[in-house]
Amino acid sequence: SQELEQSPQSLIVQEGKNLTINCTSSKTLYGLYWYKQKYGEGLIFLMMLQKGGEEKSHEKITAKLDEKKQQSSLHITASQPSHAGIYLCGADINTGFQKLVFGTGTRLLVSP
């Protein structure tokens, strides 16, 4: 079973529309990290959330971590073609093993 579930798996939105991607775990998220990946390229670090209720923004992208620290959302306002790509969440779920677990990603297409 996947320790981090992302939804939706894929998303097509019209340019200018808003969208939300979710990342959910059954375990406490001690650190939640959002990344963006263009096909065939490495992951670009977007934001890190560590405290329950925390919210961060960068340009038109806002990420939140819920109070229970089991779910995070990534919200894009007024989407643009440059937002297209794969968004992945990674998390420290405190397995006692120094590693992050990653979701399988959400593929975003922005249509003109």
Add this chain to the structure above:
Amino acid sequence: DGGITQSPKYLFRKEGQNVTLSCEQNLNHDAMYWYRQDPGQGLRLIYYSQIVNDFQKGDIAEGYSVSREKKESFPLTVTSAQKNPTAFYLCASEGQGREQYFGPGTRLTVT
């Protein structure tokens, strides 16, 4: 510019040959990681190293080997024992907040 470099971007090998993927970072990070990415499976951890001269197996270490002789370098060798080596390989190093910074990746094709 600080960052992580991986080379080459594309690599082709014949079955039965070992191949080494390069990963270099100038971020002065102690911890480094190797992942494999396959369609629909997300990132899977192969090996990681918290400090020079030390490394640990990840979830799918079989058929792979690493070394960490210098802080800046963490090469990955894909051996002939790896049954399905064709994949996209990503190297990362870890910042102070445990965020990971990734290289551009190497796509390995074995025929």
